[in-house]
Amino acid sequence: MQDKVSKIIEVRNRIEKDASLRGIPIVKPEVGQLLTVLTRAAKAKRVLEIGTAVGYSTLWFAEAICDLDGQIITIEKDEERAKEAKENFYSAGINEMVVLYNNDAAEILSGLNMEFDCIFLDAAKGKYIEYLPFCLKLLNQGGLLLADNVFFRGMVCAEAEPPKRYKTLVRKLRLFLEEIRNHNQLITTVLDLGDGLAISVRR
Numbered sequence: 001m002q003d004k005v006s007k008i009i010e011v012r013n014r015i016e017k018d019a020s021l022r023g024i025p026i027v028k029p030e031v032g033q034l035l036t037v038l039t040r041a042a043k044a045k046r047v048l049e050i051g052t053a054v055g056y057s058t059l060w061f062a063e064a065i066c067d068l069d070g071q072i073i074t075i076e077k078d079e080e081r082a083k084e085a086k087e088n089f090y091s092a093g094i095n096e097m098v099v100l101y102n103n104d105a106a107e108i109l110s111g112l113n114m115e116f117d118c119i120f121l122d123a124a125k126g127k128y129i130e131y132l133p134f135c136l137k138l139l140n141q142g143g144l145l146l147a148d149n150v151f152f153r154g155m156v157c158a159e160a161e162p163p164k165r166y167k168t169l170v171r172k173l174r175l176f177l178e179e180i181r182n183h184n185q186l187i188t189t190v191l192d193l194g195d196g197l198a199i200s201v202r203r
């Protein structure tokens with residue numbers, strides 16, 4: 001067991017070191033740590049991740065569930081990143097625990113027919129609001145819905161108008177936050193961690 005976790009941490013540290021040099025967007029380590037803690041505390045076994053990049057956050061989830069016979073389904077539309085993520089999953093010894101779809105999230109979400117204990121949104125930020133109905137359909141009672149970058153570089157909470165090119169994205173993220181905060185099936189808090197992490201539990 002300890003060997004399994006050490007291997008996961010080793011690959012994760014390697015990705016963390018070179019991600020910023022290569023311009024690969026990944027969650028902040030403190031967000032990653034919280035993903036592991038929350039997933040473990042919720043006793044989650046099946047995780048859905050939207051936005052894999054090269055698998056860094058997947059490895060935080062893997063640490064939480066690797067001794068629970070769990071499964072992670074992760075979606076990445078970029079072919080190169082998906083290929084690299086797969087290689088990382090092999091190196092970390094978690095390839096049998098992970099199913100990676102190299103596709104657009106909307107296409108996969110509409111076809112998924114299983115329940116999840118945890119869903120992590122970390123792909124196109126303007127699409128979170130579109131993905132929400134699918135997440136509610138796929139999330140177990142007591143399951144976690146997590147969404148990263150909900151402050152979008154501080155623009156979502158700022159009084160100043162966002163730059164023109166981000167206006168729609170910021171408006172959609174505000175709508176998403178309003179929806180998850182007021183939804184009668186969700187209990188939500190938003191943490192000022194990293195670029196803003198929304199945490200919801202399904203009633």
Ligand SMILES: C[S@@+](CC[C@H](N)C(=O)[O-])C[C@H]1O[C@@H](n2cnc3c(N)ncnc32)[C@H](O)[C@@H]1O
Pocket residue numbers: 025026027050051052053054055056057058075076077078081103104105106122123124127
């Ligand atoms: C912030 S990165 C994910 C980082 C990853 N969760 C981590 O922390 O290691 C967002 C990823 O979502 C992917 N993405 C963006 N839009 C997508 C879509 N519609 N469907 C699937 N993947 C998408 C991007 O290619 C990018 O690699």
